Amino acid sequence: MANADDFRREVRDWLATAPRPSGLHDYGPTPTPADITAGRAWQALLAEARYACLHWPRERGGREASVAEQAAFAEECALADVPRQFHLVGPDLAGPVLMAYGSDEQCDTLLEPIRTGEHLWCQLFSEPGAGSDLASVRTRAVATDDGWVIDGQKVWTSGAADAQYGLLLARTGGPGHAGLSAFVVPMGTAGITVRPLQQMNGESKFNEVFLDGVRLAPDALIGAEGEGWAVATATLGRERLSLGSNAVGMLKALDEIVTAARAHGRLDDHLRGEVVDAWLGVWLLRSTWERAVAEGTPPGGPAFSVLKMISTSTYQAIGDLGMEALGLDALASEHDEPLVDRMLVAHAQTILGGTTEIQRNILGERILGLPREPKP
Ligand SMILES: Cc1cc2nc3c(=O)[nH]c(=O)nc-3n(C[C@H](O)[C@H](O)[C@H](O)COP(=O)(O)OP(=O)(O)OC[C@H]3O[C@@H](n4cnc5c(N)ncnc54)[C@H](O)[C@@H]3O)c2cc1C
Numbered sequence: 001m002a003n004a005d006d007f008r009r010e011v012r013d014w015l016a017t018a019p020r021p022s023g024l025h026d027y028g029p030t031p032t033p034a035d036i037t038a039g040r041a042w043q044a045l046l047a048e049a050r051y052a053c054l055h056w057p058r059e060r061g062g063r064e065a066s067v068a069e070q071a072a073f074a075e076e077c078a079l080a081d082v083p084r085q086f087h088l089v090g091p092d093l094a095g096p097v098l099m100a101y102g103s104d105e106q107c108d109t110l111l112e113p114i115r116t117g118e119h120l121w122c123q124l125f126s127e128p129g130a131g132s133d134l135a136s137v138r139t140r141a142v143a144t145d146d147g148w149v150i151d152g153q154k155v156w157t158s159g160a161a162d163a164q165y166g167l168l169l170a171r172t173g174g175p176g177h178a179g180l181s182a183f184v185v186p187m188g189t190a191g192i193t194v195r196p197l198q199q200m201n202g203e204s205k206f207n208e209v210f211l212d213g214v215r216l217a218p219d220a221l222i223g224a225e226g227e228g229w230a231v232a233t234a235t236l237g238r239e240r241l242s243l244g245s246n247a248v249g250m251l252k253a254l255d256e257i258v259t260a261a262r263a264h265g266r267l268d269d270h271l272r273g274e275v276v277d278a279w280l281g282v283w284l285l286r287s288t289w290e291r292a293v294a295e296g297t298p299p300g301g302p303a304f305s306v307l308k309m310i311s312t313s314t315y316q317a318i319g320d321l322g323m324e325a326l327g328l329d330a331l332a333s334e335h336d337e338p339l340v341d342r343m344l345v346a347h348a349q350t351i352l353g354g355t356t357e358i359q360r361n362i363l364g365e366r367i368l369g370l371p372r373e374p375k376p
Helices: 004-017 033-048 067-079 089-101 104-116 228-234 238-242 246-263 269-294 302-332 338-350 356-367
Strands: 121-124 140-144 147-158 165-171 180-186 192-196 206-216
Touching (some): 067 269, 089 121, 089 180, 121 147, 147 165, 147 180, 238 302, 246 269, 302 338, 302 356
Parallel strands (some): 121 165
Antiparallel strands (some): 165 180
């Protein structure tokens, strides 16, 4: 593929003239139920123009794009206020996992509908007792004469209410990593109940998922029995590709904050200073990210963990600044006020994709070489 700058120009030209499905906006990694139709139509357009699943191999419809090219694409999409893809889980997690561990038949039937947007996937990993410590997953998969029976509960499952497939982590053996296996779950299977959870900004992007005696075919297993931990860790980190493009939204938010502060008569020297500090923070983040991408740092690596930590704290600081700009009026505003919505959404950033405390552990152990945390 051409170098990242040439590719960026090509993408920018395409985005300037590409048709926009009605109601499409940059909704982030997961569509709300209201975004599904526009997001799916957008993915079909991306697939047609070969901008879907850029990192996939050519024979599966991708472009084998470098991290720098994927990052440039994400940033151009953010500038154009469109999502870089329909949703995160299918293209970035399930697809690569199927190609690395799945059978030819799984790849032949499941990959193309992800690329074209026909299928939405969800990630069935976290449970009420297993989040940061994912190895303590308790949902059980028992082998039977004609496949598997699954029992358990998942939580915080983004997109589950609209998904056609789930990537499931379940226990097929004893405790610990070695007892875990990964499965493809058609979400319409009998025994699956999805209950949306309402977030504090009023949206319901994630869900509780109950699995009661769910029967899966033998070929639902991905890779070998006991290979679930390798599958789970292979999927971590790709959402960090958007860390740099998040700067686009943060800079837009700072503009909105200045406009709101002016309108509310609150743009004093103190707030001006804070806006400048936040602006510098965003550019520091953007430059550090650019360097990591140029050096070819893998998104799952420890350097991206540190970037994730800086990005989320900057995001939250900007959320709080929005409240300073609105003053007491923020208390009377609902989530239809963009600055209030941004502040509420910012809180999830230090939890999703690995919490800040876990990133600090990674920073301490893998970058600073500090002793490992004692195991309880
Ligand atoms: C917006 C959003 C979307 C999500 N989407 C999905 C999804 O689609 N699929 C899915 O499977 N999951 C999803 N998650 C869940 C997410 O992966 C978990 O919330 C995350 O891994 C943390 O797990 P937990 O919530 O169980 O918290 P816990 O792991 O119980 O952590 C609680 C607190 O303890 C701290 N802590 C835990 N262990 C340590 C340690 N060793 N050292 C120091 N501090 C520690 C944590 O930092 C945290 O502050 C989503 C979460 C959010 C917020």
